[in-house]
Amino acid sequence: MKTLYITQKLPAAADIWLQKTALDREIFPEPHPIPREILLQKIKMADGLICMLSDAIDADLMDAAPKLKVICNYAVGTNNIDLEAARARNIIVCNTPGVLTHATAELTWALILAAARRLTESERFLRAGKFIGWQPTLLIGTELFGKTLGIIGSGRIGQRVAQIGHAFGMEILYSRSRNPDLEKACNAKLSEFGDILKNSDIISLHVPLTPENKRLITMRELKMMKSSAILINTARGPIVNEADLATALQQKIIAAAGLDVFEKEPLVHPGLLALENLVLLPHIGSATERARNAMAKMVIEDAAAVLNGQSPKNRVV
Secondary structure, three states, rough: OOEEEEOOOOOOOHHHHHHOOOEEEEOOOOOOOHHHHHHHHHHHOOEEEOOOOOEEEHHHHHOOOOOOOOEEEEEOOOOOOHHHHHHHHHOOOEOOOOHHHHHHHHHHHHHHHHHHOOHHHHHHHOOOOOOOOOOOOOOOOOOOOOOOOEOOOOOOHHHHHHHHHHHHOEEEEEEOOOOOOHHHOOEEEOOHHHHHHHOEEEEEEEEOOOOOOOOOOEEEHHHOOOOOEEEOOOOOHHHHHHHHHHHHHOOOOOOOEEEOOOEOOOOHHHHHHHHOOOOOOOOOOOOHHHHHHHHHHHHHHHHHHHOOOOOOOOEEE
16 A cells, blocks of 8 residues: 655545545644654655645655655645755655635735734734723824735736735736736736835735745845835745844834745744734735645645556646
């Protein structure tokens, strides 16, 4: 019987799909990312692997798994996997595209609204017993109607964020390649990266983590933004230089930010933690029951397909 190793416990609904595969399976039981030394041991006899974006799947790990035929990443991004190493070893790699678009876009908007209207700051203020009554100048935020939303990376998630922004009455700027459908749906305008930084009130990042996009946002880019700008990152942490962002927020180079991802997860740059003009979330972009269940179904079905000699639906390599 083929063996499937899973590096973290999946949602409860996954048990049904796992039972249907008839694969022998083992799941790392602890509620935290699997230590590398344990994964190196467990992978030795595995035919298939379902891994998390926090797992570094490199050439050394693949070489420790002579039977490995498929790696299914419980995420859309695959920056945690050495794709070239997998290709060289004829290991198939799959991911979970599409099913977390709405969840991540909605979470992006939760961050936009929280940062623009100072929601987390307001809640802390109230819980601390500081609210003594309505005041004309209390916790003034930013109204989004008529403002400009800049989308850096107009894939599925970026497009959905733009559509919601259009419903708020915002002007939409977007980068990278032309998208006629987005332009028609949102009256969006294709713009150069620098122009988006200079002209947007809200800047939302939706690019994959590639060598070109690593530290795409540094102090140079932050200084190009309006002093009233709000930066949102629900893509990948290393796209933003956290030390530079902390300085920019402290010095009011930009007004606020919202982050769901971090450079060295689960660590967060200490300069960010005390800032009132920053909303921080623990990487919950896809954390809805619908999205996480759909992701589980996709990785289980693709792993089973490969191990049964069939073609997976969501192959990357």
